[in-house]
Structures are given as structure tokens and as C-alpha cells.
Amino acid sequence: MTTTEKVVALMRRLKIEMNGAVTDAMREYGGGTQGYGLNYGVSLPTVKDVAREYAPDHELAQALWRQDVRELKLAALFIDDPSRVAAGQMEAWADDWRTPELAEQCAMQLFWKSPEAGKQAAEWAGLPSGEAALKRLAAFYMFGRFAAAVETVSDSELSGWLDDARIFGPTAAERSVVYALREIYRHRPAFRMRVTALLDRVPDEVAGEVRWQVEYLK
Template identity: 45%
Template sequence: MDFTSRMAALLGAFRRERNGAVADSMRFYGAPCGLNYGVSLPTLRTLARAEAADHDFAKYLWRQDVRCLRLAALHIADPARLTPGEFAFWGDGLLNSEIAAEAAFALLSRIGAFPELFAAWIAPDAGWLRQYAALMAAARVPHPSPAWAVPAAAVVHEAAAASIPEAHLLAHGAVALFTALGTRNEENRQAVLRAAGSLGQLPAEDCVHEELAWRLEV
């Protein structure tokens, strides 16, 4: 069965699960996909995981302007095949915060080249969607690096200073990473506290301070 036929079959399964109420209640930052059946994330994950891993098919789905197909691609892709040469391809498909968060959960945190991806996507000119995905994925990798704390804090500060609407998302992403780091050992905890200590009192920065106050018992 070719990719078009396989996509049509998968789309049919999603269509049977369509839910207008879910679609109407969705809240995210960024651009919407052209087509959205409103399939809930738990249902979408179950249907996508029933497919065999197929990286090329996943890339085919990722190109489609259909929410459920793009999200399904993240579960069908092979993390071992996502190399630095594909960073731009997957990054360009992060249309909104929902897709970025699911990418972090389902795919990015599992790739072998994650340190390289983090360095590329946390950069000041990477854009907030890549930065958010990088932070959320960094919080999920098996061995997060304490060296990531400083650029994570810098991203929050820059977004807060620029008053971008998505600054609070980056703050939550940084908190997730800081928590993952700081709860591993005292050395990491101190690295997190130093990085967070560089933040000021703008709203997104205050969010980080307040969250860490109880998560790390500062």
C-alpha cells in the first residue's frame, strides 16, 4: 500500500473519532492546521501507535496541513533516524504550541542527537516554537545536562523583556527543565538556582521564581 492509501486509511480512522466540541475548546498559541477533526490527544495517540514505525511515512504525514496527521507523524517517526540534517524539516512543521508540546513528548526527547537539537533550537533566533519544544523535550530526556539551565533562563528573560505573548509558555518549559534537573542531585539543583537567580521580576520571570519556590523548595 502506498503512502497516499495508508494516509487515507488513517484519516478515515480519525474521521470516525471526530469531535466538534473538542475542536471548539482547543486552546493553543500559533497557527491552526488547515483541517481539524477535533480528535482528542489520547485517542489520537492510540490510533497513531497502532501503526508500525515508519520514518518516511511519518515525514509524508508531517507535510500535511491536517492536525491529526501531523500529530500522528510524531508517534510513527523513528527517533533513531531524526538526525541534524532533519532538524529544519521537523522544526518547520511546528505550527503551534500543541504540536510543539506533542513533538517534545513523542519524538524529540527520544532522539540520539538531542544535545545538538537543543543547542540549535534554544538559540535566540530559533523562534519561540522551537525554543518551547526544545525546553519541553529537554525536561524528558533521560540525562538532562545542567549546562542547559543557563540558555533556558536566557530564553525566558529575552521573551519576557520583549513582552511576547508566548513568554509564559517558555517560562513553563524552563520550569519543567529546571525541575527535571534540580530534583536529580544537589549539584544540579545549585546550577538551576544560579540560572534562575539571573532572572528579574517581569511576569514570565516571576512565574519561574514562583514555580521553583515549591518545586525545589527554594
């Protein structure tokens, strides 16, 4: 099959899974349905199950991302080859984010596995708050994934990011900051005291949520 034929086949498969209830739930809980030309309301696990049959295929992932269809963009994340995802692609896709869902899923499912992920996350997290909200949101989700990847991301790499005052500071109010700090505390015992200290630097609402979640983990 050509790349174009694969795109068409995937769209047909995913359209069969159309679910209006998922679309309604996205709207109700703030996930948002606007920003997509088409939205079939297919759940993420279903998209993943359908997409895995085509992975890895870097060229197909690029073609899928160019489609203005929610499910095809999400499928691209499970089909792409992370080893071929460079900084230029991450920037280009980020410029196309029109919903928090895409920012979160790009970070959690694909970008964090890229060889250039650490540098990219640090750059995005250091951007001015409000001017690049979705990039910052993605950055902290990536940090959380790094923390859990104890076999591939060293303590020394994580230490450098924790020491960067631009990243975890008074403007770090994104909901993904809670995820990042919780995951660092959970998977990197050596950094628990540093996480506790960081809670004095981040916004109070973030610190309070992290403290609650950390207490639950004990």
C-alpha cells in the same frame, strides 16, 4: 499497503473519532485551532492509540507530516522512528510549526529521542527570544525530557547545558522553562543547588512558578 493507502486509512480512522468538544477546549484554553487546514478535534491519547498500530515507519511519518491535518501531523510523532530523526528533519518540521501544540508535542513525543536532540535543543534554546519563540519553547521541553531520561542522558551532558548562559538567562520566559527546571530538580538531585541558583537568572514569573512546584515535590 502502500504509504498513500496507509495515510488514507489513518485519516478515515481518525475522522471517526472526531470530537468538537476537544476543538472547543483547545480554543478556550489557548491551544489554538488555527494553523491547521483540517482539525477533527481528536484527543492526543486517541491519536496515539490509533497511530501505534503503524509504528515504526519513518516514510509514513514523513508522508503524514506533509498533510495539512492536525491529527495526521500528531500521528506522525508516534509513528516515526526516532533513531532516523536527524537535525535536518527537526529544522524542517519546526519551520512548519504554526501552533504551540505542534512545537510542544514534537519536542515531547519525538524529537528528544533523536540521536541529535541535545545539540538541536541547545541551538534552539540559544536563539534570540521572540524571533524563534516556538523553537525555544520546544527546546526547553526537550531539556525536561532529557532530565527524566537518567539512563540515556548523562549528568555530564546535562551539566554542560546548565552552564550555557545563553540558555537559562533573563530572556528564558517560555512556559517550558518551568517544566525543564522542575524536571531537572526532580530527577537529578545532584543539580538541585544549581537549579536554585539559576532561579536568580531567569525571569521572576518563571522563578516563582518553579519555586512553588519544587516546594510541592518535597
